[in-house]
Amino acid sequence: MDNADAPGHRLTAWVVAILLAIGLGWGGWRLAQAPISAEQVAPPAWLDGSAGAVLNKALTLPRQADIDTWNASLRYRVLGDLGDQVAMGCPQWLFYRDGLRPPPGVHVFDERLRLMRHWVRELRQKQVQVLVVAVPDKSRIESDRLCGLPVSLPMRQTLDAWQQALRADGVPFVDLRDALQAAPAPRFFRTDVHMNAQGAQAAAARVAEAALPLLRGQGAQAFKTDPPAPPQPRMGDLIVLAGLEHARPGWRPDLEVVSEAKIEPVRSGGLLDEPPPVEVLLAGTSNGRRSQFA
DSSP states (O other): OHHHHHHHHHHHHHHHHHHHHHHHHHHHHHHHHHOOOTGOOOOOHHHHTTHHHHHHHHHTTTTTTHHHHHHHHIIIIIIIOOOSEEEEOOTOOOOEETTTOOOOOOHHHHHHHHHHHHHHHHHHHHOOOOOEEOOOOHHHHHHHGGTTTTOHHHHHHHHHHHHHHHHHHHHOEEEEEEHHHHHSOOOOOTTTBBOOOOHHHHHHHHHHHHHHHHSSSOOOOOOOEOOOOOOOEEEEHHHHTTTTTTOOSSSSSOEEEEEOOOOEEEOSSSSTTTOOOOOOOOOOSSSTTTTTTT
């Protein structure tokens, strides 16, 4: 029996060896052609993972992006699955999985508290007042769009714990939950983690209520709102995260159609006139721009 099977085993071994040799040769050729600098593969780059990312990009298969798109499209169309990072709630409503349950093995709450305390201390030493605004997760505000998606209880408790820490440290903060719940639905984009114009308007009004006392009233700067632009399809970041950015219509969730308005400061006086001093700095995450908050 062993002798009869030996030729078959040898043939399989040769095929595997040839494929491995081809892969090794192709990988070596790709690395030789890739514009990788010495700094990108230096020891510190291996420690922070950036070297691996550089090599992974260099070893990408031809048309890998197209293969990934078709794979994600088939997975969505046939199985209704959006991958490890995105979950489908009600039809066409996407949610970020990390907002539904904590990532396994990742504990960032204490680190963010440490960073918050560091920057508040630094800014206050420079006579800068701080107002902290934490945007509630989409799944909390649009909970009626979850359609049965489970939400981790610890994730629901994180915002309260964050605000308790701010209160204990004497740091002013704004709780947006009531304002967003009272705003006309929907308050978040259907295919995005960010607030839409309705949610951003409600959030901005609540933040202004808390910020004006710190500023001792409104400043002299006036603003103007341009007419809304024609509605345009908007690519949601959760569609991108699911690998469906370049998928064909019907093979991904429908894009939202959004008409954006632009708000600009009114310029007055001549070119050499002093503008009103800047009194407010918005520093934070993508909620500042992607949500139309600023």
